[in-house]
Amino acid sequence: MGDYSELTIEATEAIREILIAELAAIGYDGFEESDGILKAYLPASDFNQSELDILLNKYDVKYSKSIIKKQNWNEVWESNFEPVRVDDFVGIRAGFHPPFDNVAHEIIITPKMSFGTGHHATTYMVMKLMEEIDFHGTTVFDFGTGTGILAILAEKLGAKAAVAVDNDDWCIENASENISINHCNRIDIEKVDKMNSDRKYDIILANINRHIILDNLGALKGSIEENGQLILSGLLKSDEHEILEACSALELRHKKTLERNGWIALWFF
Incomplete structure (x- = not known):
């Protein structure tokens, strides 16, 4: 690279x-x-x-x-990265920052060029939705993993196995480093360009963008276990109607939408 x-x-x-x-x-x-x-x-x-x-x-x-x-x-x-706190749920910091006080989970991230440090509204909101889900004993798919932050959080929340994928070599390298830094051992990293539905998961996280989500929505739906859950983000508020319509057509039921700074995260089951 x-x-x-x-x-x-x-x-x-x-x-x-x-x-x-x-x-x-x-x-x-x-x-x-x-x-x-x-x-x-x-x-x-x-x-x-x-x-x-x-x-x-x-x-x-x-x-x-x-x-x-x-x-x-x-x-x-290093000159720009500041720690991020998602209420008392999770703190995200670099290795050179001091540990957080009074957070349930702490994640250490070396972001390099990859997206996903918790600073952006979309990552923040996905983590807020993850706080409401019971991850214990689940299988998780992180589509567009970036830094690996969401897969790392899923393991810390009790997921028994996670697959984190991206289409960028730098992200694969970076996510692998972050997984190691956080002592995670139940996450597999794979480089892929498109979602395929040959495996099924209890929880799918897709924090990417509208175009990629819509292109892969059918495969995402096909990869959810019965009674499984799907979180979508990387979306603007103006994308909500189109995403809701597309998900409804696939018989995905909308449970909740979060909005922050003009961005949204949607939870389906």
Whole structure:
């Protein structure tokens, strides 16, 4: 794996949230937000100038592009990564942060270029929904695992086995490292491009984006055990109607929606 392209985009909070979803759909797999700024990352070999211009011209935003060498990435995220607390349920930190006080579960993440540190609303909401589910003795499928954070949490919540998949080599490497750091031994990592339904799971977590969810929704439904549960996120509030209709057509029953900063997570059974 080589260098990464870094975009620095000036945008309002509302536009940043939309851009994350749109950029993720065209392959950007790492994001950082600060006041008025969104940084997005993509393997330099995958950078497509015309595709980017078409997307960003819709929102009339200014941006700059630079190259980050792989060996410099740790310096980048160490200077920006702050611990995340999901109430008293889970704390997410890097290895150089002090341990949390008074949280039920703690996860140590070295995010590198991968998505999923708990900072983004979608990851936060999926974890909030996971708090309401009994994972003891279950089998779990984490579709689009990124850093591996959701599979790691599933094991800490008592899952007997989890399969975490992604289509990106960097994510597979990063998730494997994080699984080891957190002393998890019931998670298998696999590189896949599409969901297949040759195995069934009690709980499926899919925190990706609308396009990939819709493309794989039939296979996701086919992979749920009877009385199993499905959590979908990586979705904007404006995606909710389309997702609910598609899930209803597959006879998935909607149990709950969470909303945070214009993003949603949906729970089906």
